[in-house]
Amino acid sequence: MMSNKNQLNVKTSEDMTATELNIEADVVIIGSGAGGGISAYELAKAGKKVIILEAGPYVPSEKFTEMMAVSMATMYEGEGAQSNTDGDITVLQGRCVGGSTVVNAALCFRTPDYYLKKWGKEFGLTNLTPEVMLPYFEKVEKNLGITEVKPHETSSGAETIKKGLKALDIPLGLARRNIRDCAMTGFCFAGCKTDRKQSMMVTYLPWACNHGAEIYADTRVTKISAENGTAKGVNAEVIDPKTGVTKTRLSVKAPIVVLAAGPTGSPLLLQQSGLANSSGQVGKNFACHPSLSVTAIYEKKLNDFHGATHSLFDDRHTLPENGGWIQLNAVQDPVEASFMAEPGTGKPYVRYMQNYPNSTRLITLIHDKNVGEVTMENGYKEIRYQVDDEDFEAMKKGLKENARILFASGAKYLYLPTYDTQRINSVDEIDSVIDALENESARYRYTSFHPQGTCRMGTDKSKTVVNPYGETHDIKNLYVVDASLLPTSIGYNPSETVYALASYIADQINEANPG
Amino acid sequence: MSDINKQRRQFLKLATAISVAVASLSPMQVIAGKITEDNKMDATEHAVFTKMLTTSLPTEGSPLIPPASLPVIPTIEGALLAGMPPHIRQGLNQGIHYFNQGPLKKYGKSFNELPDEQATAFVDEWTSSEKAPHRALAMGLKKLTVLAYWAIPDTWTPLGYVGPVSEKWKLKYRGVTPEPKA
Numbered sequence: 001m002m003s004n005k006n007q008l009n010v011k012t013s014e015d016m017t018a019t020e021l022n023i024e025a026d027v028v029i030i031g032s033g034a035g036g037g038i039s040a041y042e043l044a045k046a047g048k049k050v051i052i053l054e055a056g057p058y059v060p061s062e063k064f065t066e067m068m069a070v071s072m073a074t075m076y077e078g079e080g081a082q083s084n085t086d087g088d089i090t091v092l093q094g095r096c097v098g099g100s101t102v103v104n105a106a107l108c109f110r111t112p113d114y115y116l117k118k119w120g121k122e123f124g125l126t127n128l129t130p131e132v133m134l135p136y137f138e139k140v141e142k143n144l145g146i147t148e149v150k151p152h153e154t155s156s157g158a159e160t161i162k163k164g165l166k167a168l169d170i171p172l173g174l175a176r177r178n179i180r181d182c183a184m185t186g187f188c189f190a191g192c193k194t195d196r197k198q199s200m201m202v203t204y205l206p207w208a209c210n211h212g213a214e215i216y217a218d219t220r221v222t223k224i225s226a227e228n229g230t231a232k233g234v235n236a237e238v239i240d241p242k243t244g245v246t247k248t249r250l251s252v253k254a255p256i257v258v259l260a261a262g263p264t265g266s267p268l269l270l271q272q273s274g275l276a277n278s279s280g281q282v283g284k285n286f287a288c289h290p291s292l293s294v295t296a297i298y299e300k301k302l303n304d305f306h307g308a309t310h311s312l313f314d315d316r317h318t319l320p321e322n323g324g325w326i327q328l329n330a331v332q333d334p335v336e337a338s339f340m341a342e343p344g345t346g347k348p349y350v351r352y353m354q355n356y357p358n359s360t361r362l363i364t365l366i367h368d369k370n371v372g373e374v375t376m377e378n379g380y381k382e383i384r385y386q387v388d389d390e391d392f393e394a395m396k397k398g399l400k401e402n403a404r405i406l407f408a409s410g411a412k413y414l415y416l417p418t419y420d421t422q423r424i425n426s427v428d429e430i431d432s433v434i435d436a437l438e439n440e441s442a443r444y445r446y447t448s449f450h451p452q453g454t455c456r457m458g459t460d461k462s463k464t465v466v467n468p469y470g471e472t473h474d475i476k477n478l479y480v481v482d483a484s485l486l487p488t489s490i491g492y493n494p495s496e497t498v499y500a501l502a503s504y505i506a507d508q509i510n511e512a513n514p515g
Numbered sequence: 516m517s518d519i520n521k522q523r524r525q526f527l528k529l530a531t532a533i534s535v536a537v538a539s540l541s542p543m544q545v546i547a548g549k550i551t552e553d554n555k556m557d558a559t560e561h562a563v564f565t566k567m568l569t570t571s572l573p574t575e576g577s578p579l580i581p582p583a584s585l586p587v588i589p590t591i592e593g594a595l596l597a598g599m600p601p602h603i604r605q606g607l608n609q610g611i612h613y614f615n616q617g618p619l620k621k622y623g624k625s626f627n628e629l630p631d632e633q634a635t636a637f638v639d640e641w642t643s644s645e646k647a648p649h650r651a652l653a654m655g656l657k658k659l660t661v662l663a664y665w666a667i668p669d670t671w672t673p674l675g676y677v678g679p680v681s682e683k684w685k686l687k688y689r690g691v692t693p694e695p696k697a
Contacts (some may be wrong), residue, residue, distance in 0.1 A: 007691065062688070066679035069666045087651060143695055183686045193681040195689040207694040305676050334676050338665040339658045345638040346570060346631075349661070350577050356674050380600065419654040420643035442651040 008201070009209040010058050010097060013218040013240045016248040021238075025051045027509075028234050028254040030221045030269065033099020034495060035481030035502040036260035037200030037208070038140070042506030043258075044211035047515070051214050051252050052205075053236050055261070056095035058217040059102075061201065064191035069335050071190035075103055077264070084372070084385045089290055089446040091383060093262055097217050098201035100262070101495070104449065105188045105309045106177040106197045107328070108146045109492035110137045111500065114319055123487045124459025127468045133500055140499040144178040144198040153182050155307025157360030158329045160298070162312060164409030173313035175328075178495075186331040188309040219250060224257055224273040224478065231257040231478040256477045256513060260502075263451040263484045264381060267374050270455065270465075276472035281465050285456050286372030287489035288448035290387055291365035292395065293330070294402050295341045296411035301357040304331055314405070317398065318491045324367040324391070325398030326491060327405065332361060340445065341415035343423070352415070362406055364398035366391055367491030370453045387446070392439035399437075403430045417445040450494050455484035469512075470505030477513075481505050554604050556592050560611050562627035564591055567660045570634045578673040582664055590663040614652045617641065 026048035029036045036052060044050040059075055072080025075096040082091045094100035116133060119125040140146070165172050178198040188197060195202045205215065218239055225232040234257060238248040259266045267283035270276050310328050317323030332340070334356055343352035372385030387395070403414055407427045416422035416433070419442060424433050437443075457480075458464030461473040464487070470479045481502040483494050490497060556564070565588060572582045599607070615626045618637045622629055629637060641653030664670055668678055677683065 066681060067668075069662075087655075145692070180692070181689065183681070183684070185680050185684075185686075187679075187681075193679075193688075194686045195691070198692060202689070202691045206691045210694055301675075303675060306680060333678075334671055334674055335662065335665045338661050342642065342654070345642070345657065346573050346635045349571060350574060350579060353665075353674070354577055354579065356676070378602075380602065419650045421639075440647065442647040442654070 007209065008058070008097070008206050008215060009213065010215040010217055012058050013238050013247050016238050018248055021248050021250045023051055023250070023252045025049045025252055025254045027051070027256040027258060028053065028252040029258040029260060030224075030234065031055075031099060031260035031262060031265065031482065032097050032205060032215060033094060033200060033260060033262065033482065034101050034498040035483075036099065036258070037101065037204035038499060038502040039258050039260065039479075039481050039506045039509070040208035040213050041204040041211070042503060043256075043509060044208045044213040046510045048256075048513075049212060050208060051254065052208070052216070053219045053221055053234065053250075053252070054097050054099075054215060054217045055220045055265070056097065056099075056217065057241050058097040058215075059191070061191065061193055061195050064187075064193040066185065066187045066190050066193055068190050068333050071103065075191060077262070082264070082381075082383070084383045086386065086441040088442050088444065089288065089385065089387075089448055091264070091288055091448045091451055093264065093451060097215060098199045098205065101199040102191050102201055103189055104495060105330075105493070106179050107310050107493045108141075108144075108176045108178055108496040111490060111497040112319065112492065115488065115490050119458075119487050123457065123464065125457060125468050125487070128504070133504070136500040136503045137496065140496065140503055144203060144499065145180040146176055146178045146496065148174045148176050149308055149311045153184065153308045154311045155184075155186065155304055155329070155331050156302045157304030157331060158307065158311045160302055160304075160360055160409050161329050161362055161405060162409075164405040164407070165312070165314060167408040168405060170314050170405065171316065173315050175308065175310050175313060177308070177310075182308060184307050186306040186309055186333075216250065221261070221269060222272070224259070224269060224275055226273075226275055226475050226478065229474065230476045231255065233257065256509060257479070258509070259455075259478065259480045260482045262482050263454045264374050264383060266480055266482055266484045267454040268376050268381060270472075271376060276455075276465055276474045276478060278474050279462050279465060281456065281463060283374040283454050285370035285453040285487075286374055286383065286385055286451065287368045287370040287453045287486075288372070288385060289365050289450035289452075289489060289491070290368060290391075290395070290446045290448050291363050292399065292417045292444060292446060293332075293340050293361045293363045294399065294406060294417065295337070295359055295361045295415045296406040296409070297355050297413055297415075298358050298360075298411055302360050303357050304360045305333070307331055314401075315492070317401070318367065320367050320491070323397055324394040324491060325401075326365050327398065327402055328363045328365065330361060330363055340417055342418055342421050343415060344421045348421075362402050364395060364402045365491075366395050366398060367489050370456075370489060374454050383451075386441060387439060389439050396434050396437060400430055400434050403427075403434070419443055419445070450483070452483040452486040452489060452494055455480045456487045457485045458487055469508040470501070471508075479505060479509060554599070554601075557608065559615055559627070560608065561588065563611050563615050563656070564588055564660060566627045566629070566634055567638075567656055568664070570631060570638060571657050571660050572664055573631070580670050580673065585664065585667050585669060587660070587663045587667070590666060591659060610652055611656065614641075614656060617649070617652075
């Protein structure tokens with residue numbers, strides 16, 4: 001129970017004693033991440049009784065371990081093992097109270113006007129103009145403390161890479177993050193133990209609870225209900241995470257249902273419920289910003305262990321017409337570094353890991369086509385997605401630029417994140433090594449932090465799932481507020497886009513449902 | 516579907532199972548997991564991982580901690596068995612057996628029986644194979660093994676990595692951010 005103002009009003013499976021629980025509310029929200037958290041606050045503040053159901057556990061920040069492997073097992077979807085069907089792209093998402101906002105890098109970009117205009121032209125989203133969206137970006141930036149990194153908020157690896165950017169006369173992009181008073185631990189992906197990262201868990205969710213919202217963790221929604229084309233509520237199960245046993249069957253009757261289960265969870269719930277899919281597009285159009293991390297080895301130790309997780313970027317080529325890739329630095333612990341490169345089996349690998357203190361890395365992330373699909377098969381989630389051939393060519397161009405920056409920063413040699421050994425020993429080898437790469441499955445060590453697009457937004461009911469105001473075309477008062485909405489990949493971290501869209505859609509819900 | 520296609524599909528599924536399984540490793544699962552008769556390692560799996568560990572991490576002459584002194588195999592077992600869905604676990608088991616038989620034609624021995632030099636060569640051959648399932652199996656098993664090693668905090672000391680820092684640095688908790696005033 002909430003004992004102090006501004007705390008989370010969260011119940012977990014341990015708190016549940018009844019085998020059945022029936023709740024009536026004005027709004028039920030499925031998911032407590034960016035979309036769910038912001039919707040919860042804006043709707044509760046408007047006087048609505050809000051219930052939030054979160055499938056993942058509640059992990060208080062003081063229990064964060066600052067160990068990536070442990071955090072993955074406790075706070076990530078599929079215990080960090082969610083991947084595409086081929087198993088060569090790890091698709092990372094949060095699954096805990098606060099969702100991905102608890103385990104993301106806190107990197108924020110406004111949606112480029114390019115995409116807002118493109119969505120207006122191609123998807124009829126003429127309501128989401130840069131002018132309309134500007135106050136929403138400003139609002140979430142203020143609420144979440146989104147600001148540019150300060151001069152001291154960096155890392156030894158970033159400072160080294162900065163020299164390469166300068167040598168090549170590349171403009172330095174300074175990261176903007178939702179962090180207040182960063183302690184420079186470098187553990188954004190494992191959860192910010194001292195609450196500097198402004199995740200939903202320390203912002204919108206407790207603010208929602210100030211206005212009476214209630215959160216149920218360990219609670220998996222099994223079905224969304226609708227009658228006569230209008231949402232009616234949900235059925236859910238509260239599951240003991242230690243045993244997997246269902247403790248309570250929960251039913252929430254509510255005239256407004258807000259779906260914020262993420263781009264792999266939201267389409268599956270709609271599919272399971274048999275709702276909102278007259279277009280046949282639910283689960284389709286999946287994109288994920290595949291990324292590859294190039295490891296550079298230097299003569300001297302960098303000890304790039306702690307500091308801002310991301311502090312710099314180069315986005316000159318991020319829009320598709322400019323190439324379609326972005327470069328980002330990142331700090332990494334030994335567990336992550338242990339599988340990011342393939343130096344060869346045995347002794348070469350031991351030497352590679354001995355050189356971990358002498359290494360840093362630069363990530364190339366691509367704007368990708370929405371060619372994937374999320375479905376449930378034989379009771380298990382399937383993410384069918386392979387990198388498109390054209391997108392792979394963009395990746396190669398990005399990797400070449402990446403390699404040039406790292407050599408210009410003083411790197412002795414580089415490892416590409418491939419299954420077999422792909423080492424680049426000098427600037428002269430960059431083109432020949434990277435030109436020889438082919439787009440094949442089980443060849444590259446891709447990571448994705450940005451699933452999106454599976455319930456896309458637009459005016460055409462035959463090609464999109466959700467209307468321009470966030471409501472599904474088919475079911476009245478059933479809204480989607482997560483990255484599923486994005487009609488196209490955007491090439492930048494989509495968190496601020498989701499924050500702003502969720503804030504906009506909450507206003508639409510309040511306007512359509514006053515009182 | 517032709518037999519060749521069926522075999523290829525099955526082969527791909529096995530390789531995928533390995534790849535998907537790889538990321539599920541973590542110390543937390545070891546703590547939380549339950550090893551049962553249905554999901555514990557069989558003798559071949561144990562032998563393959565033991566061989567992969569010595570093949571992947573020959574630490575003699577380096578400052579790295581010898582893997583034999585650490586609970587790497589129990590970490591793999593606990594992590595795999597605790598968190599893995601049954602269909603993935605089954606695919607993994609079949610994939611490991613397939614991998615173990617891989618060197619028979621060329622080297623006349625299964626992977627777990629190979630001398631270290633040949634075992635190293637075999638893993639490198641498969642990681643650079645033109646066949647995607649071979650790549651996936653070799654990379655997946657190697658990745659799984661080294662992840663289990665590096666997930667044990669004792670291994671970080673020779674690298675100078677200190678691990679968690681908030682308590683060491685005596686950082687103060689900021690707590691919940693005050694709600695914005697209207």
